[in-house]
Amino acid sequence: MWSVAKDFTPEQVVHLLDQYAETLGDKKFRRETAKQIVLTIQFGRAVPAALERFKPLISAGLEFFLSCLSQNRLKEAIHELLLNHSDSEVGKSIFHLALHFPxxxxxxxxxxxxxxxDPDLKKWLVGLEKGSNGSQLEQLIAHIEAELSSLAGGESVTVISELVAEASVAAVIPFRWHSRDSQTTGQGVFKLLRTRVSDKLEEELQALRDTATFLEKNRERFGLHQLKLAELIGELGDDLRKEIDLVAEQHRLVEAFEVYSEDDKVHIPELLPFCTPTMTAMEFFSGLTVGELALPDKQAFELADLICRSIICTPLFWKDDRALFHGDPHAGNILTMQRGDSEHYNIVLIDWTLAGSLSRAQRMLIMRLLLGILKSDSDDIARAIIGLAHDRSSGYGGDIRVLRSAIEGHLQLSGASTGDPLVKVFQLLEHAALQGISFPSELVLYRKAFFTLEGVLNDIHPGFVMSDSVERYLRDLLTKEFPLRSATWFIPQVDDAAAYRSLVSTSDLQSLLVHRTFSEWQQLTEFYTTMFGVSIYLAADWLSLMGGDNND
Structure with a gap:
């Protein structure tokens, strides 16, 4: 059937699928259709080399997941897939399949x-970041008008019949508004869930749970070892539930607006007084996403640096105990706006459905992990990982010696792949998770966000080193902290990493310097003769290590 269906008209394909379902019966039809979808799109060709050993797991998991979904949804998916399938473009088939499943x-x-x-796959997948993918505009506008009728404000709102953007679960529609006296006017956008997306997502969440059970029962077959797959799939389900909670996102938008209020280069959409539990009304920003913008090298580097500082540094070194971070920084969620007539750009961070927060204690441990990597200290690294773990006895049987040995082996294997110590931090956390160590869900989300952003920044400015950006940010922090640090030279007992926004104690900086050779130390102390000079250089020396300049 599958080999000839591509030559049929859409109507013939629908008829053929109905006949096929009637002949096989519901359960067998779903199993066979899921199997044929995975075979047709040649999904294994899309798996990156780094995940080669998981290829059978991914293909089998996808097939089982699809077989758990309703007959009607599978018919819709296979119908579009047969009409758009291309043997030479795996990405095209995967793109059209993904449109049907949030x-x-x-x-x-x-x-x-x-x-x-794969570059050909990437060309198609970036289309999932933003665009119009088939939502019923009329139904969405009808929902907006029904919600507006329940509001008691005196403002006049005119909905514009246009789909600005459409993502995995939501759609965005623009509007104009003015106050009753017409003295105040403005533009905004409504964000609301796509038609039937909640029902679709609930079905998929159950399918994900069933898939996790299936894969757990076949651990040896797929070589899962200590990997807690059910936990990872559960985290994906939690993330998807957050995607449809617009009330929670409204609260996060208010918090994010406050966090970035003092940074004139970073904007967060401000909420407008037309929000309801099923609809978010917010400020409109006109601009291209970072994925749509092509810039000369200097401007591209400046933009990448601004994004890295805003999404990584701001939460990592936030002044309060809890630090909000953006958990889904793909290219479609970062808009750009040119600053007047200049060649410089500001950014707008949108879509805060996936967001989380890290405590100061967690962020200190992340920095402790970074210090351990810079010093090649597997003991420090292991203790930081155990401190970050959700269950400190999970993975490696709770034996720190086994964990330390595994860390040393991983660092040797990954040493040539990246010179960026910050990337190594999150690679180590990912490696630990694959070996069965459980981490709090928000730390897992932060790790995912980091790797998502790494790819985005590399596209903006190929070869961009995130540690260099963090180094520049920290250099400013350490300079501001100098007066406070001065006291620790005379009263070492008060030297506590928690007292500094940089989350690094003076003794930490000194221990890094000891890691350097004695001859380098002599040269440094001869040149930097004053205590002030030595202190600042200690900080700069650590930062240069972080940037990948340590060749010891």
Whole structure:
């Protein structure tokens, strides 16, 4: 059937699928259709080399997941797939499949800009970041008008019949508004869930749970070892539930607006007084996403640096105990705006459905992990990982010696792949998770966000080193902290990393310097003769290590 259906008209394909379902019966039809979808799109060709050993797991998991879905949804998917399939373009088939399933759509957005992904696949997957993918505009506008009728404000709102953007679960529609006296006017956008997306997502979440059970029962077959797959799939389900919680996103938008209020280069959409539990009304920003913008080298580097500082540094070194971070920084969620007539750009961070927060204690441990990597200290690294773990006895049987040995082996294997210590931090956390160590869900989300952003920044400015950006940010922090640090030279007992926004104690900086050779130390102390000079250089020396300049 599958070999000839591509030559049929759409009406003939529908008729053929109905006949096929009637002949096989519901359960067998779903199993066979899922199998044929995976075979037709040749999904294994899309798996990056780094995940080669998981290829059977991914293909079998996708097939089982699809077989758990309703007959009607599978018919819709296979219908479009048969009409758009191309043997030479795997990405095209995967793109059209993902449009039908919010969970696959979200996964596609996340992996679209992985540095190791196939270029032809990437070309299609980036289309999932923004665009119009078939929502019924009339139904969405009818929902907006019904929600507006329940509001008691005196403003006049005119909905514009246009779909600005459409993502995995939501659609965005513009509007104009003015106050009753017409003295105040403005433009905004409504964000609301796509038609039937909640029902579709609930079905997919159950299918994900069933898939996790199936894969857990076949651990040996797929070589899962200590990997807690059910936990990872559960985290994906939690992320998807957050995607449809617009009330929670409204609260996060208010918080994010406050966090970035003092940074004139970063904008967060401000909420407008037309929000309801099923509709978010917010400020409109006109601009291209970072994925749509092509810039000369200097401007591209400046933009990448601004994005890295805003999404990585701002939360990592936030002043309060809890630090909000953007958990889904794919290219479609970062808009750009030119600053007047200049060649410089500001950014707008949109879509805060996936967001989380890290405590100061967690962020200190991340920095402790980074310090351990810079010093090649497997003991420090192991202790930081155990400190970050959700269950400190999970993975490696709770034996720190086994963990330390595994860390040393991983660092030797990955040493040539990247010179960026910050990337190594999150690679180590990912490696630990694959070996069975459980981490809090928000730390897992932060790790995912980091890798998503790594791919985005590499596309903006190929070869961009995130540690260099963090180094520049920290250099400013350490300079501001100098007066406070001065006291620790005389009262070492008060030297506590928690007292500094940089999350690094003076003794930490000194221990890094000891890691350098004695001859380098002599040269440094001869040249920097004053205590002030030595202190500042200690900080700069650590930062240069972080940037990958340590060749010891």
């Amino acid at each position: 969970s696959l759509h979200k996964v596609g957005q996340v992996v679209a800009r992985r540095p190791d992904i």
